[in-house]
Amino acid sequence: MRSSPDKEMSKNCHAWAARDDSGLLSPYEFERRGVESDHVSVRITHCGICYADVVYTRNKMKKTVYPLVPGHEIVGIVTEVGGSVGKFKIGDYVGVGTYLDSCRACENCEDAQEIYCLKGVTMTINGTYQDGSITQGGYSSFIVVHERYCYKIPEKYPPALAAPLLCAGITVYSPMIHHKTNEPEKSIGVIGLGGLGHMAVKFAKAFGLTVTVFSTSISKKDDALSLLKADNFVISSDKEQMAALSKTLDFIIDTASGDHPFDLYLSLLKIGGVLALVG
Ligand SMILES: [Zn+2]
Ligand SMILES: [Zn+2]
Structure with missing residues (x-):
């Protein structure tokens, strides 16, 4: 079924996605969420390849939702910041790792152990946002993320070497x-x-x-x-x-x-x- 022209217009993110468990990725376009007050938008320049990307691409955990855009060792440049963002400005080099969101209120979140969030952490690939939509990873042109889950990368640090630090490191x-x-x-x-x-x-x-x-x-x-x-x-x-x-x-x-x-x-x-x- 062809989607309507309006729908085509709204697909603002270019990506590579797996459509099945063959391990092959192909071009895919989808719509990223907008930048809320505490979010930043990051133009992705580099992304590592982690074995978890392979695992989810090939549905080895039997829970992959296709199409799946892999990539959770993300490095890029901030292109837009929400009104209440304090940590970042446009032009900053940042990294985004294995998760994009958590409740920010439970005892584990308060203890900087967001990955163990008692309400469930939103993983960067094949994760679920609080509104129920599925996350798509870093083999894509940009990502929008709450500033808490974004990390500053020193200006002179080679971004290609920074990317694998976000998961393997x-x-x-x-x-x-x-x-x-x-x-x-x-x-x-x-x-x-x-x-x-x-x-x-x-x-x-x-x-x-x-x-x-x-x-x-x-x-x-x-x-x-x-x-x-x-x-x-x-x-x-x-x-x-x-x-x-x-x-x-x-x-x-x-x-x-x-x-x-x-x-x-x-x-x-x-x-x-x-x-x-x-x-
Ligand atoms: Zn990984
Ligand atoms: Zn939490």
Whole structure:
């Protein structure tokens, strides 16, 4: 069925959308909401590709609403601000991450844990706005978002490098900060060296930690040691290497997504050490 000319006119946002679980994206036009008093409109210049985008595009969670516009590692330039916006001005570089809205009143929102909003958080892709409409992500020309869910990006920071920090970056940064792992002299193990793992190594080195990367694949060794400057690289199936690390680590961050046992890693932690699962 053809839509009416009026409807065509109102489709102000150009995007790439999945129409089914084939994994293919095709051009799609839709109407973004208008800018309310506390909202900003962001012209999107960069957007990362996260595995969650693939998961939802291919309907692996069996809850994708098509058409789906993926993308939740968004960087762009503010082009319009609502009347009561205080944090941003036109021309600012900003980032938008995995969620667009929450109640802003419950105890978790008040504690800056909006992702756990007791009334339900509005995710950036395949999420539901309070009015019941479905969110569309960052593989699109612009996005409109409440200023609370928008983050300033320093002017000289390369926007292409900022984008992956909005999901992959925060996923490893958050537990490291929460468990006070950002103290030099501490030791960390990073399981898996993909999108999340390599970020964990970079943060850990920036914090001054001793970093051991665990992988099942020797092909990651060069990246771990030469490129990312990890201190140690261990093949997790090597019993001798693993035994040598017994009770030596303060913190382990497990970024591997496949099914795998934790027991052998738990024995590497010092007393009171922490194993965080983010994969
Ligand atoms: Zn993500
Ligand atoms: Zn809330």
